[in-house]
């Protein structure tokens with residue numbers, strides 16, 4: 001996975017892992033690989049523990065009440081995660097930036113990737129573009145990468161469900 005200027009892949013991976021926490025090292029490895037991450041070392045249960053702790057912090061970013069709180073929380077993650085950025089071509093498909101030291105376990109790699117990716121996403125696309133679904137009983141987290149930046153639901157299904165509900169509420173009122 002290469003961090004694109006808007007951090008989209010990284011923030012989407014964070015949302016995916018937060019919405020459905022990985023239950024094992026194998027599952028974590030598979031899901032990171034299918035998100036395009038090149039795994040450099042064997043994945044262990046310590047990586048799962050680490051990433052779950054990172055996701056706990058990250059969910060506070062998602063649930064922050066305003067932009068300043070959100071920025072503070074991201075900055076705290078960046079301080080703890082970041083090493084100096086460097087150019088690398090380790091995977092053999094092009095030079096790109098890594099925001100971490102070489103040969104880190106996956107848990108640490110994900111910590112840097114999620115922190116920097118979220119910062120790039122919020123700075124590039126808008127501080128409000130990370131949230132939970134507006135449907136009351138759906139807590140699914142998503143990064144809003146829509147053109148308008150007004151996405152309120154995680155899926156068309158949740159949007160429809162809420163529309164039907166509002167329609168019925170108006171009909172009975």
Ligand SMILES: [Zn+2]
Nearest residue numbers: 001091096098
């Ligand atoms: Zn890389």
Ligand SMILES: [Zn+2]
Nearest residue numbers: 133138154158
């Ligand atoms: Zn939803």
